[in-house]
Amino acid sequence: MTDAPLVFVVDDDPSVRSSLKFLISTIGLHVESFDSAETFLHRKPPGTTSCLVLDVRLHGLSGLDCQRELAVRNIHIPIVFITGHGDIPMCVRAMKAGAVEFLTKPFRDQDLLDAIHIGLERDRARREEEEETAMLQQRFELLTRREREVISMVVSGMLNKQIAGQLGAAENTVKVHRARAMEKMHAQSIADLVRMIEKLKGPFQKAA
Amino acid sequence: MQFSTGNFTDTRPVVTSINCWNEIGTAAGNGGSLVDMTKENRAHWQNDQRWQTAFENSAIGIMMVDFVGRFCGANSAFLRMLGYTESELYQLTFVDVTYEDDRKRNLELVRELVEGKRQHFQIEKRYYRKDRTLLWVRTNVALVPGMGGVAPFWFGIVEDITQRKRVEEELGFQIEVLQKIPAMVWTVTPDGRCDFINQFFIDATGMSREYIQSHPDEWNNSGNDLPPLFSGLPSQERERGANLFWNGIRTGQGWAFEAQHSHTSDGTYHWYFDRAVPLRDLQGKVVRFVGARTDIEPLKRAQEELRESETRLQAFFENSPSLIFLKDRQGRYLYVNNAFKKVHRLTEEQIKGKRDDELFSAEPAVSSQGNDQEVLEAGIPMEFEEVAVQEDGPHTSIVHKFPLFNTDGEIYAIGGIATDITERKRSENELVTLRDAQAELARASRLTTMGELAASIAHEVNQPLTAVINNSSACLRLLADHNLRSEVLRGALEEIVADSTRASAVIARIRAFIKKTPAEKNELDLNELIQDVLALTDREFSENRVLVERELAKALPHVLVDRVQLQQVLLNLIMNGIEAMATLISRPRLLRLESGIDESGNVLVAVCDSGTGFGLDADRVFTPFFTTKEHGMGMGLSISRSLIEAHGGRLWATPNSPHGTVFYFTLPAAAGSPS
Numbered sequence: 001m002t003d004a005p006l007v008f009v010v011d012d013d014p015s016v017r018s019s020l021k022f023l024i025s026t027i028g029l030h031v032e033s034f035d036s037a038e039t040f041l042h043r044k045p046p047g048t049t050s051c052l053v054l055d056v057r058l059h060g061l062s063g064l065d066c067q068r069e070l071a072v073r074n075i076h077i078p079i080v081f082i083t084g085h086g087d088i089p090m091c092v093r094a095m096k097a098g099a100v101e102f103l104t105k106p107f108r109d110q111d112l113l114d115a116i117h118i119g120l121e122r123d124r125a126r127r128e129e130e131e132e133t134a135m136l137q138q139r140f141e142l143l144t145r146r147e148r149e150v151i152s153m154v155v156s157g158m159l160n161k162q163i164a165g166q167l168g169a170a171e172n173t174v175k176v177h178r179a180r181a182m183e184k185m186h187a188q189s190i191a192d193l194v195r196m197i198e199k200l201k202g203p204f205q206k207a208a
Numbered sequence: 209m210q211f212s213t214g215n216f217t218d219t220r221p222v223v224t225s226i227n228c229w230n231e232i233g234t235a236a237g238n239g240g241s242l243v244d245m246t247k248e249n250r251a252h253w254q255n256d257q258r259w260q261t262a263f264e265n266s267a268i269g270i271m272m273v274d275f276v277g278r279f280c281g282a283n284s285a286f287l288r289m290l291g292y293t294e295s296e297l298y299q300l301t302f303v304d305v306t307y308e309d310d311r312k313r314n315l316e317l318v319r320e321l322v323e324g325k326r327q328h329f330q331i332e333k334r335y336y337r338k339d340r341t342l343l344w345v346r347t348n349v350a351l352v353p354g355m356g357g358v359a360p361f362w363f364g365i366v367e368d369i370t371q372r373k374r375v376e377e378e379l380g381f382q383i384e385v386l387q388k389i390p391a392m393v394w395t396v397t398p399d400g401r402c403d404f405i406n407q408f409f410i411d412a413t414g415m416s417r418e419y420i421q422s423h424p425d426e427w428n429n430s431g432n433d434l435p436p437l438f439s440g441l442p443s444q445e446r447e448r449g450a451n452l453f454w455n456g457i458r459t460g461q462g463w464a465f466e467a468q469h470s471h472t473s474d475g476t477y478h479w480y481f482d483r484a485v486p487l488r489d490l491q492g493k494v495v496r497f498v499g500a501r502t503d504i505e506p507l508k509r510a511q512e513e514l515r516e517s518e519t520r521l522q523a524f525f526e527n528s529p530s531l532i533f534l535k536d537r538q539g540r541y542l543y544v545n546n547a548f549k550k551v552h553r554l555t556e557e558q559i560k561g562k563r564d565d566e567l568f569s570a571e572p573a574v575s576s577q578g579n580d581q582e583v584l585e586a587g588i589p590m591e592f593e594e595v596a597v598q599e600d601g602p603h604t605s606i607v608h609k610f611p612l613f614n615t616d617g618e619i620y621a622i623g624g625i626a627t628d629i630t631e632r633k634r635s636e637n638e639l640v641t642l643r644d645a646q647a648e649l650a651r652a653s654r655l656t657t658m659g660e661l662a663a664s665i666a667h668e669v670n671q672p673l674t675a676v677i678n679n680s681s682a683c684l685r686l687l688a689d690h691n692l693r694s695e696v697l698r699g700a701l702e703e704i705v706a707d708s709t710r711a712s713a714v715i716a717r718i719r720a721f722i723k724k725t726p727a728e729k730n731e732l733d734l735n736e737l738i739q740d741v742l743a744l745t746d747r748e749f750s751e752n753r754v755l756v757e758r759e760l761a762k763a764l765p766h767v768l769v770d771r772v773q774l775q776q777v778l779l780n781l782i783m784n785g786i787e788a789m790a791t792l793i794s795r796p797r798l799l800r801l802e803s804g805i806d807e808s809g810n811v812l813v814a815v816c817d818s819g820t821g822f823g824l825d826a827d828r829v830f831t832p833f834f835t836t837k838e839h840g841m842g843m844g845l846s847i848s849r850s851l852i853e854a855h856g857g858r859l860w861a862t863p864n865s866p867h868g869t870v871f872y873f874t875l876p877a878a879a880g881s882p883s
Binding site: 013015016018019020022023025026027057059082084105106107108109 | 675
């Protein structure tokens with residue numbers, strides 16, 4: 001059941017920890033709980049849709065420290081913060097760093113569960129996106145240097161003749177490269193190809 | 209009463225019938241010549257009734273005594289003097305009725321008469337009356353020779369001189385008094401000669417009678433010289449003395465003056481009062497000056513002492529910062545001291561004889577007069593609080609008022625001492641305000657300490673509450689889905705109960721801290737208290753990464769303390785220690801709590817940190833408002849020290865080795881606690 005969504009709970013208070021586990025389990029979610037940020041960070045990052053319910057005040061590493069550490073490790077798990085007494089600066093800091101929600105104990109069960117849902121949905125979407133990008137990336141890797149050059153010009157809106165002039169090649173040669181690249185990328189149309197390249201732009205640019 | 213010649217028929221010899229004759233032994237030779245001449249004798253009397261009547265009615269006592277000494281005739285005046293009847297008297301001899309002390313002289317005179325040495329004699333002597341009282345008489349006795357067979361007899365005329373004797377005695381007494389009177393008494397003639405001085409004068413001055421009574425010719429060369437009477441005057445007084453004397457003599461006025469005279473008993477000078485008045489004859493001419501000199505040294509000394517004591521008292525009154533006054537029964541001022549005049553800006557003339565309502569505004573005057581009246585009625589000292597308006601506003605005084613009694617026990621005046629307590633009252637009020645402020649600060653500081661703890665305490669409460677809500681919400685959800693199994697519900701409920709209990713325990717602990725309860729002392733174990741406070745601050749330690757060490761003595765004596773206050777102190781010291789180490793990076797943050805017993809048997813607690821320390825001036829930290837914290841009030845340690853001191857203990861700080869500070873406090877072990 002590695003595909004079932006997973007909720008992580010980190011709280012150093014055993015009562016709170018167990019009550020959260022009970023509450024979250026009532027909506028059929030799997031819960032894994034930890035008594036400190038450190039033990040949570042030791043766990044292998046999950047391969048499935050997941051969300052983290054994190055207490056701010058903890059023995060040892062605090063909740064905010066944990067958030068920072070996850071970011072450093074490039075682990076993009078949505079975080080729902082819970083705290084005994086939240087102040088505004090703390091809340092702002094957490095939200096800026098991408099937290100889903102900042103809840104002050106005690107909170108309404110629905111608020112927490114809603115936040116968990118949002119977190120899981122966000123994680124699921126992120127994961128899908130990551131998967132698609134990874135796939136496009138694989139396909140893009142199969143293109144030759146000339147094919148990459150041609151399609152980047154196609155995407156930027158140049159005509160075949162213009163591309164041929166720019167590259168000093170025959171217009172038909174450009175047409176062949178373009179068709180082969182579209183095939184490798186599984187693009188149905190020029191518009192489809194533009195969307196794919198846009199999605200790859202990040203890593204593409206990074207690579208550039 | 210008939211004048212009777214008595215029983216002349218008794219022929220017994222005088223010698224044998226009366227002992228007293230034997231004593232003298234003079235009548236023996238005459239005894240044989242006695243013959244019975246009664247008849248002739250009686251005839252002789254009867255022949256001259258006129259004599260008889262004259263004798264009988266005479267106011268002077270007349271009596272006859274026969275040759276053996278027995279009374280043989282007496283007129284009624286004589287019988288009255290002695291109180292005997294005629295027949296009683298004739299049983300007695302003249303010796304029987306003569307006072308013992310006078311008998312001897314009487315008999316001697318009788319003998320002289322018998323021996324023919326004199327024709328009659330006169331004697332002043334005392335008779336015993338029948339009632340044994342004494343009677344002074346003067347008796348003239350003559351021997352009537354025997355004639356014509358009539359035996360010779362003594363004839364006596366007796367005069368009662370009691371009155372005269374009394375006067376004489378009185379005079380003698382008076383002279384005696386004059387001599388012994390404890391004053392120097394003299395008389396001086398109009399020409400300045402002293403002609404009498406009493407014995408006391410001689411005793412007191414040591415001068416001779418002759419010297420003092422010497423004639424002015426012997427000492428008055430200039431006509432204005434000092435009389436011997438005044439020769440005890442010291443040199444600087446002699447001229448004045450002489451002038452006074454001669455002036456008094458010449459004007460006939462006498463004199464009166466006080467002066468010192470040498471006193472013989474110790475050679476010192478004594479103060480005397482010297483006074484002389486003229487004694488005039490019927491024509492008003494001065495015949496003598498009579499004078500007396502009285503030793504007034506003790507009086508003078510007493511006066512001096514009185515004056516000194518009065519001056520002293522006066523100094524006290526005048527220098528007293530209190531207002532002192534004396535009023536008569538009508539409330540009129542008799543005396544006021546300087547402070548009174550100064551405070552009211554009045555002179556003595558303005559005050560004396562005036563009443564309060566004439567001097568001061570109506571309200572205080574009425575109040576003061578009412579108080580006076582109370583004292584008059586009660587007759588005892590009383591204390592009042594009176595308000596008087598002065599230049600800078602109303603002043604409150606404590607006025608002690610008391611009655612003054614004359615020798616008849618009646619109140620004649622009211623004395624008063626007023627002490628201005630305005631300033632004292634003001635400072636008392638300020639002190640109260642200050643104390644209130646301190647108490648408020650103490651509370652505020654406690655609340656600040658609480659504020660520092662509030663975060664963790666809120667967390668402590670929130671944790672169980674969160675758990676309770678989570679568990680309850682979960683159950684509700686399952687219930688809505690008809691999916692709540694009883695064992696799940698039981699588990700949840702058990703957790704809910706546990707967490708609720710935990711929450712309420714936390715709240716109870718908070719309440720114990722912030723409640724403004726008066727000190728309530730109980731015997732308790734300080735170690736337990738330390739554990740309690742450490743439990744409460746556990747979170748602070750973990751969040752500040754402070755390592756806590758405990759070194760608590762076993763079997764610590766109990767202490768009698770207010771739990772909340774002691775928690776307060778410990779909390780304050782612990783929080784201070786944590787803060788002192790907040791900036792430490794290079795060395796461990798170590799807080800050590802120790803408990804033990806010091807050498808005096810007191811319970812000793814030490815809170816040691818490894819922080820930055822206070823340097824040498826460790827004691828300064830106890831000063832109010834001293835703080836090293838950005839948001840501190842600087843009251844915590846000051847209050848902690850007063851709390852510990854209020855428990856009879858001490859709180860102090862010393863540098864810790866090698867770093868930081870140690871705060872120590874001691875508390876006396878509770879009596880009878882196990883040690």
